[in-house]
Amino acid sequence: MTPSPFLIQLALLFLPGVIWTHLDARFGSRSGPTQIEFVFQSFLFGIASYVVVYAGYWLFGFNFIIIDLSKVETQNLLTSAIVIQIAIATFVGFILGVIWLYAVNYKWMTRFLQTIGATKTYGDEDVWDFTFNSSDATSEYVHVRDFENKIVYAGWVAVFSESGKMREVVLRDAIVYDFDGSQLFASPRIYISRKPEGMHIEFPATQANTKELQ
Template sequence: MTYLDNKKIVNRIARTLNVSNKYGDENTYSYFLNSQDIDWVYVRDIEKNLTYLGKVEVFSETEEIKELVLSDVTVYTYPDSEELYRIEKIYLSYPREKVTIEKPNFNDYAKEQQPIKTTQRRKSKEQSDKA
């Protein structure tokens, strides 16, 4: 039974049969950032007029805040996307409703501008605590 729950087999069957859109008990934030195709992200800080492009290292969420650590970060102005600077790592913390995270479409960029993608998986803080 634990195997079925951990692999979300029942939810997969329900989605296949179009009787449910539920993917599991984890929140959408964790689901999105744990997706196989999520490695690099844009984080939009509209209030500060900044956009961060970086590789997701770790993330966590509480009732009040969402936290991210990004590496290989490029910081841009928002909304005109002028590059400001590059840094090795950054810690970001936002109230739950104040963060926008997007998956970049690197097909729009020349190969020399594309960051090197890795397949290393991350764990949310909640998953690390459970292990």
């Protein structure tokens, strides 16, 4: 079945929002949006992208063409000028999507509200996500204590899991000790996977000794 010109034009018009929403669904949201949420977010993010493009056109004195969506089904609205607008809006949507990911993953709103004392919660994330998403250098160097095998994994957090039934973390420049403090071996990278209740992590670094640990 060949898509109708109406659907093709409509898809191109909302391409900026679709790209932004896809970035958010893939790299930002803890759970993927429903189909209705995806369409709604694509519409809102698309509008935001075009608003930014409109502001840029106005600032530099260019003529921004307002598209009459009521004519999409009966007319070909994809003139060269509108195609250029869509291309610019798509690029803007991608840039805004990346900025949005920073805001979501680094919890800018949550941190702002905490700074002004409006909340003490971490938002939708748990303490695990909040800690390892933190920009605090003291959260980057950890000791993962394995009580069952009586060993301690010491190293810098390179990668960590944000969801799933298992807690996963990859340590770089890792050194493994026994409980007496004797070094057993070292490895450039170590992957550790435990159930949430079995993951015991210590943060020995302080602001004073963080550089020394590096």
